[in-house]
Amino acid sequence: MVVVAVISTAILIPLALIVPWFPAKASVQAGNIHTLYDVLLIATVPIFVVVMTTVGFSIWKFRMRPGQEKQDGAPIHGNTRLEIVWTILPAALLLGMCSYAYTVLRSNEDSKRGEMTVNVTERQFAFEFSYPRAGGKSVVSPVLYLPKGRPVVFKITSLDVIHSFFVPEFSEKLDAVPGITTTLRVTPTRTGSYPAECTELCGAGHSLMRAAVNVVTPAQFAAWLAKQKSGAPPPIGSAGTPPGEQG
Amino acid sequence: MATAVAEPMAVKTRTRVPLPPALRRPGWYRAAMFEVLGLGFAFGITALIRWLQHIHPVVSGNAVTTVGLFTVPLFFLVGLGVGDYWFYWASGRATRPEDHSSHGARSWRDYFRVNTDHKVIGIQYTVTSFFFLFVGGLLAMLIRVQLAKPGMQFLTPEQYNGVFSVHATVLIFLFVIPVFAGLANFVLPLMIGAPDMAFPRLNALSYWLLPLGGIVMLMSFLAPGGSFAAGWTAYAPLSTSMPLGQLFFSIGVQFAGFSSIFTALNFLVTIITMRAPGMSFFRMPLLVWANFSTSLLVVIATPFIAASQFFVLLDKALGFHFFDAFVGAGKNGNVLMYQHVFWFYSHPAVYIMMLPGFGIISEILAVKARKPIFGYRMMAFSLLAIVVLGFTVWAHHMFVSGMQPWIRIPMMITTAIIAVPTGIKVFSWLATLWRGVLHLDTPMLFALGFLTMFTLGGISGVMLAMIPFDIHVSQTYFIVAHIHYVLFGGSLMTIFAGIYYWFPKMTGRMFDDRLGKLHFWFTFIFANLTFAPMHLIGIQGMPRRVAEYAEKFAGWNLFISFSAWILGFSTLIFLYNMVASWRAGPRASANPWRALTLEWQVSSPPPIFNFDAVPTVVGGPYEYGVPGAVHGIFKKPAESAPVAAGTFSGSPRQEQHE
Numbered sequence: 001m002v003v004v005a006v007i008s009t010a011i012l013i014p015l016a017l018i019v020p021w022f023p024a025k026a027s028v029q030a031g032n033i034h035t036l037y038d039v040l041l042i043a044t045v046p047i048f049v050v051v052m053t054t055v056g057f058s059i060w061k062f063r064m065r066p067g068q069e070k071q072d073g074a075p076i077h078g079n080t081r082l083e084i085v086w087t088i089l090p091a092a093l094l095l096g097m098c099s100y101a102y103t104v105l106r107s108n109e110d111s112k113r114g115e116m117t118v119n120v121t122e123r124q125f126a127f128e129f130s131y132p133r134a135g136g137k138s139v140v141s142p143v144l145y146l147p148k149g150r151p152v153v154f155k156i157t158s159l160d161v162i163h164s165f166f167v168p169e170f171s172e173k174l175d176a177v178p179g180i181t182t183t184l185r186v187t188p189t190r191t192g193s194y195p196a197e198c199t200e201l202c203g204a205g206h207s208l209m210r211a212a213v214n215v216v217t218p219a220q221f222a223a224w225l226a227k228q229k230s231g232a233p234p235p236i237g238s239a240g241t242p243p244g245e246q247g
Numbered sequence: 248m249a250t251a252v253a254e255p256m257a258v259k260t261r262t263r264v265p266l267p268p269a270l271r272r273p274g275w276y277r278a279a280m281f282e283v284l285g286l287g288f289a290f291g292i293t294a295l296i297r298w299l300q301h302i303h304p305v306v307s308g309n310a311v312t313t314v315g316l317f318t319v320p321l322f323f324l325v326g327l328g329v330g331d332y333w334f335y336w337a338s339g340r341a342t343r344p345e346d347h348s349s350h351g352a353r354s355w356r357d358y359f360r361v362n363t364d365h366k367v368i369g370i371q372y373t374v375t376s377f378f379f380l381f382v383g384g385l386l387a388m389l390i391r392v393q394l395a396k397p398g399m400q401f402l403t404p405e406q407y408n409g410v411f412s413v414h415a416t417v418l419i420f421l422f423v424i425p426v427f428a429g430l431a432n433f434v435l436p437l438m439i440g441a442p443d444m445a446f447p448r449l450n451a452l453s454y455w456l457l458p459l460g461g462i463v464m465l466m467s468f469l470a471p472g473g474s475f476a477a478g479w480t481a482y483a484p485l486s487t488s489m490p491l492g493q494l495f496f497s498i499g500v501q502f503a504g505f506s507s508i509f510t511a512l513n514f515l516v517t518i519i520t521m522r523a524p525g526m527s528f529f530r531m532p533l534l535v536w537a538n539f540s541t542s543l544l545v546v547i548a549t550p551f552i553a554a555s556q557f558f559v560l561l562d563k564a565l566g567f568h569f570f571d572a573f574v575g576a577g578k579n580g581n582v583l584m585y586q587h588v589f590w591f592y593s594h595p596a597v598y599i600m601m602l603p604g605f606g607i608i609s610e611i612l613a614v615k616a617r618k619p620i621f622g623y624r625m626m627a628f629s630l631l632a633i634v635v636l637g638f639t640v641w642a643h644h645m646f647v648s649g650m651q652p653w654i655r656i657p658m659m660i661t662t663a664i665i666a667v668p669t670g671i672k673v674f675s676w677l678a679t680l681w682r683g684v685l686h687l688d689t690p691m692l693f694a695l696g697f698l699t700m701f702t703l704g705g706i707s708g709v710m711l712a713m714i715p716f717d718i719h720v721s722q723t724y725f726i727v728a729h730i731h732y733v734l735f736g737g738s739l740m741t742i743f744a745g746i747y748y749w750f751p752k753m754t755g756r757m758f759d760d761r762l763g764k765l766h767f768w769f770t771f772i773f774a775n776l777t778f779a780p781m782h783l784i785g786i787q788g789m790p791r792r793v794a795e796y797a798e799k800f801a802g803w804n805l806f807i808s809f810s811a812w813i814l815g816f817s818t819l820i821f822l823y824n825m826v827a828s829w830r831a832g833p834r835a836s837a838n839p840w841r842a843l844t845l846e847w848q849v850s851s852p853p854p855i856f857n858f859d860a861v862p863t864v865v866g867g868p869y870e871y872g873v874p875g876a877v878h879g880i881f882k883k884p885a886e887s888a889p890v891a892a893g894t895f896s897g898s899p900r901q902e903q904h905e
Contacts, residue, residue, distance in 0.1 A: 021786045022719075033715045037786075040713060044706045051673065051702045055695055058680035062616070063687055070841075072872035073618035073683030083622050086674040087667060094663040094709065101713035102656065108715055109652070156649075161485040162582060164647065164722060168788025171719040175649045177582050178484065179572025182649035195797070199722035199790040201478050202485060204404040207793035 001057040009049045016041045023168045026190040026215060029108040030171035036104050043097060047090075108172075109185055112151035118144070120156040122163035122176040125205030127196060131225065139228045144196060144213045146188045147221035154184040164200035167213050175200055188215040273328020274360060281326025282319050289315035309491055312470070313564045316498040320459040328361050329452045350447070351855035361455065363447035365436050366853060368454045370753060372429025373746070375458050376422045381818070382465065383418035386410050388815045393794060395808040397801050407794035408476035409492070413464065415479035416496060419600070420503040421461045423738045427603035428453075428510045430745050431538045433753055435514065437846035437853060438532050440523025440862040440879065445516040453509040460502030467495030478792060480593070481555075483570035483585040487562040494563065497556040504553045507599075511545035514538050523845070523879065525864035530878075532844050532868040533626055537606025540630040544595045544602070544637060552592035555585060583650055590641040598637045600734060602630060604741030605672055608694050611748050612676055613869040614842045615691040616683030620869045621675045629668035636665040646717045655714050662712035669705055673698065686840075689763030693744035696771045700736025704729060707782065725785025731778040743770070743821070750828070751835030755852040758828040762820055769817030776810035843878040844868050 022034055062073070119130040119138070131139040146152055156165050158176035165184065166173035169192075174184040198209035216224065269276040293310040297303075324330065336342045351357070351364045358371055389410050393401045402410060436444055444450045467474035472490025475481070486493050518539050522531070531539075561567040571580040613620045620626060639661040646655050676698060685691065707729040711717050720726065743766075750758050780803045785791075789800045796804065838847040845862055846853070862879040870876030 019783070021783065023787050029715075030719075033719050036713060036715055037710075040710050040716065044709065048702060048706055051677065052699060054677045055680070055698055058677075058683070058685060059687065059695070062680065062683050063685045068684050071617065071684050073616055075619055075870070075872035076621065076678075076682065077619050078622040078625070079678075082678070083625055083671070083675075087671055090670045091664065091667045094666060095660075097709070097713060098660050098663050101659065101715055104715045105655075161488060162482055166722070166788070166790070168719075171715075173647050173718055173721065175647055177572075177649045179580060179582055180649060195788075197788070197790050201408070201482070201792045204408065204476075206408070207404060207790075207795040 001053055004057070005046075005049050005053040008053065009046050012049060013042055013045050016045055022171070024190065024192070024194075025171075026167075026169035026188055026192060026194060027171065028187040028189055029185070030169065031189070032104045032108055033171040036101060039100060040097065043093060111153070112185065112187065115151045115153045115185070116147070117153050117155060118146075120154050120165050120176065121159060122156070122165065122198065122209075123159040124161065124203050125198070125209040127165070127198075127209075127211035129211075131228075139225060141228060142211065144211060145221055145224050146186075146213065146215050147218040148188055148191050148215050150218065151185065151187045154186065155181050156184060157181045161202050162200050163198045163202050163209070166197045166199045167194050168197070169194040169213075173199060191215045191217060273326075273331050275327070277328070278323050278326035281322040284326075285319040285322030286311075286315055288322070289318045308471075309564075312491060313494055313498075313560075316463055316494060317501075320456075320463065320502060323459065324452070324455055327455065329448075329455055332448055349451075350443075361451045363443070363451050364855065365432050365444045365447065365450060366753075366857075368450050369429050369431075369433025371454050372425055372432055372457065373753075375454075375461070376426035376429055379417050379421035379461055380426075381822075383414050383422060384815055384818060386414035386417070388812060390414060391808040391811040394796070394804050396805065397796055397798055402794065404794045405473050405476060408478075408792070409468070409474035411792060412476050412478050412481075412496070413467070413474050416464055416475075416499075417461070418734075419479060419596070420500060421457065421464070423600045423734060423742070424503070424507055424596070425457050426742055427538075427541070427600070427738075428507070430607070430742075430749065431514065431534070431603060432510070434749055434846055435535055435538055436517060436521070437752075437849065437857055438535055438844050439518065439521060439526055440845050440858065440864065441517060441521040442857050444513050445521055446513050449509050450513055453506045453513065456502045456506035456509070460499045460506065463495050463499035463502060467492040467499075470495060480589060481559060482589075483559055483562065483582060484572065484580070486559050487570055489563075494560060497560040497563075500556050501553055504549045507545050508549050511542035511549075514542040515546065518542075523862045523864050525879075527864075529624065529627070530864050530867055532606075533609035533620060533623070533630075534603070534606035536627045536630055537602045537604075537609070540634045541599050541602045543634050544599050547638070548592045548595040548599070550592075551588050552596075555588040555592070558585065558588070583645075583648060586645050586648055587642070587650075590644045591638075594641040594644065595637045597733065598633055600738050602633065604697070604738050604745075605630065607741045607745040607748070608676060608697055610842075610844065611690050611694045611744055612679045613871065614748075614840050615686045615688070615694065616680050617686070617871045618679055618683040618869075619867070619871060619873070621678035621681075622671070623867065623869065625671055626675055629671045632668040633665060636661055636668070640665055643712060643717070646714050647721050659712050659714050663709060666705060666709050666712075673702060673705070688760050689758070689767060690744045690748035692764060692767040692771075693740050693747065696767060697737060697740035697744060700732055700740060700771075700774065704732030704736055707732060720785055722791055723785040724781040724789045724791055727791050728778050728781035728785055731774075731781070735774055735778065740770075743767075746825075748840070749846075750825070751839050752846055752851050752853070754829050754832075755835055755850075756828050756832035757835045757839065758832060759824050762824040766817060766820040766824065769820065770814065773810045773814035773817060777807055777814055780807055843870060843876075845879045848879060848881065 017038055021037065025031055025034060117132055119132065121128045121130065127142065129141050129144045133139060154165065156174055156176045157180065158178045160178060162178065163176040164173060165176055170186045170188070172184055172186050174182050176182065192215055194213040196211040196213045198206060202209065265271070270280050271277065289311050290306065293307065293314050294305045297305045297307065297310065332342065349361060349363045352362065352367045358367060362368060389402065393407050432444070432450070470490065470492035473492055475489060475493045475496035477486040477489055477493060481493070481496055518535055558569045562569050568580055570582050570585055572582050609620055609626060640658055642650065642654050642658045643662045711720070711729060747758060747763055784800050784803050789796055835851040837850050840847065848862070849858060860881045862881050864879045866877050868878050870878065
């Protein structure tokens with residue numbers, strides 16, 4: 001049984017790692033999280049294999065055979081040493097995983113030098129991104145443009161019910177909560193076009209509440225921002241419909 | 248009550264025609280009459296208040312519905328006679344403490360009236376919950392029709408949101424939680440050697456609250472604006488801005504919640520005070536331990552969901568401002584408070600939906616492996632550890648909610664640590680299999696299926712505890728996969744295992760083991776094919792609770808839909824097996840599994856008052872393979888010596904001589 005377990009672990013871990021679990025990796029945070037997931041797979045596959053092979057082996061070895069209908073098994077009541085082992089060992093493993101997850105969390109969420117602030121305002125059923133400019137004005141856009149390589153801090157809020165801001169390629173997500181502003185940090189590392197999704201049920205239009213995210217080169221971003229300056233649409237917000245009147 | 252008090256003096260002067268007896272006796276006719284009265288009361292009280300407050304129009308459909316959702320079910324209960332004994336007692340009339348007229352079932356009609364026999368209530372509970380399983384399952388089929396292809400097709404988004412909200416609500420509050428209460432209702436008093444539950448009339452009330460809660464929730468489909476559609480979590484302020492249907496959830500949950508609380512109190516008192524002589528806590532079967540732990544959770548946690556739904560109700564119906572934080576409102580509301588209060592119940596609730604299953608599995612594995620349960624004391628202690636730790640992890644549902652970031656760290660650690668007692672249980676079950684003689688019949692197959700699927704659900708749960716990974720996958724299909732591995736692969740597998748295991752005891756008939764095995768393989772294979780791919784599409788970024796999704800998820804979703812439909816059809820095998828076996832299965836002997844626990848030492852089905860003689864417990868419940876071991880012995884009332892083997896069919900003594 002031990003041999004079977006070792007072999008299946010040796011096969012299953014590479015298999016689990018090969019599966020293309022994640023969408024494209026487009027942020028520093030996503031890279032850290034993908035590595036964390038790989039570590040979690042490596043740590044948990046052996047546990048899964050132990051359970052499966054023990055069940056499989058028991059079915060094969062200890063199942064009732066003809067003539068055993070009235071027999072009982074061995075009267076084993078417990079084994080203190082074994083019980084201590086399977087209390088301490090998983091606890092240590094779990095605490096190790098927590099420590100590692102904590103370091104990932106800190107490196108993902110600590111504030112970074114040269115951060116650019118983007119305000120995300122959500123309502124039923126649209127996103128609005130605004131880039132604060134010097135002098136209290138801001139550039140407002142329904143599409144999110146981000147320069148590659150520059151740390152971004154999103155200040156997220158909602159005008160009606162709870163929404164969420166999730167870009168799968170960034171591996172980061174946070175709720176947009178009416179009444180408070182929440183903070184999310186992302187450092188895009190890959191140019192391309194990605195979806196931003198609302199992942200918190202927000203009403204009938206929830207499944208179609210998406211926005212486009214374009215990660216572009218810093219030069220392209222500066223050009224886009226400069227072009228936006230003039231013809232910026234008026235900010236929404238004061239015009240938001242309170243959800244009580246949605247009927 | 249005024250008439251009841253005045254009656255002795257008024258007998259002679261009374262001239263008015265009394266109500267026909269059918270309307271005076273407790274029962275369905277009187278219940279129907281009281282329902283009308285309840286509706287009239289709702290009309291009257293709302294009209295009166297609105298008239299006094301100069302609100303026009305005086306009759307408002309919304310107001311009548313809101314009040315009526317409370318009064319109609321409560322009046323129904325009074326009409327049905329749930330409280331008759333208490334009313335007699337409260338009004339000073341003579342009560343009959345030894346009146347057992349409402350105890351036990353002699354014909355099928357007795358299952359449709361207020362009955363105080365825990366065995367009847369257990370079957371009422373179980374059958375009612377299974378009705379709701381099929382309702383919830385049908386809604387799941389609708390969900391998979393909608394999601395079979397990208398692009399809107401079958402339901403409107405409003406309808407879809409309603410369907411998955413009711414699916415989750417029905418299966419959580421009206422199937423998983425009550426079916427465990429039902430099984431334990433039947434089995435637990437027998438297991439501890441008690442003639443009934445501690446409070447039989449409260450037990451009847453607990454049961455009758457349940458279908459009322461269910462009917463209220465299902466009626467929401469008839470409400471103008473559709474059923475409640477804010478998910479079973481009903482997050483404010485979405486829920487407070489929903490149409491009238493939302494109130495059917497807020498109020499339906501109150502009925503289901505009270506049902507849980509009353510049952511849990513009943514279990515606690517029964518377990519603490521009504522154990523047979525010699526049944527110390529550490530001689531109790533683990534199912535009893537599991538229900539003891541569950542009941543602690545229910546009693547402490549359930550008031551929190553009741554409160555959270557009252558907040559929503561007050562916000563919505565009476566214009567309170569708990570959650571008004573959006574633009575245009577006062578902005579003083581605190582939206583996150585809802586989630587904290589809600590999850591303070593709803594995280595322990597997942598243990599409420601799991602611990603009784605742990606108990607069932609412990610019973611079945613010991614009996615079917617013919618071995619003592621491995622590490623009995625640690626099994627009991629780990630249940631208590633889960634109860635305590637279960638209250639310290641609620642905010643792991645809120646890692647992306649925008650609450651204070653630091654709270655996530657302790658919640659991550661407690662969430663990871665709660666896997667330790669759960670792991671102890673899984674490893675102890677595995678060790679119980681070791682060197683046993685495994686009887687691989689239907690209950691055992693479901694128990695082993697549970698072990699494997701629940702392990703996967705536990706592993707994905709540990710992954711979800713890790714905050715950075717949770718940030719990526721929360722609110723995606725990974726969560727849907729995880730919860731279904733835990734609730735379908737976990738809870739439902741244990742429920743099926745338990746139903747098959749105790750079917751002979753409950754009905755006195757044997758089920759068809761071949762069909763049972765067929766049912767198991769369909770369930771096991773197609774549950775995995777349905778829920779495993781959800782992990783992948785979740786990590787890839789498909790959000791949950793969407794009626795419409797990106798083209799790249801189309802292939803997997805079609806696959807999941809087909810698997811889900813086959814899974815749905817496979818429950819028909821179960822249904823046929825249960826109905827056909829109950830009607831015409833071969834008679835079951837008292838103890839077909841050669842089990843030691845007390846419920847198997849009485850006839851199948853058990854006598855109306857359970858035990859002709861009070862059993863005395865002299866050893867542990869799982870001493871299989873120990874030569875000469877005995878769990879309980881029966882003495883006839885007049886005798887003091889143990890009864891000779893063979894007098895009671897399948898007594899533990901007899902077993903040991905084989």
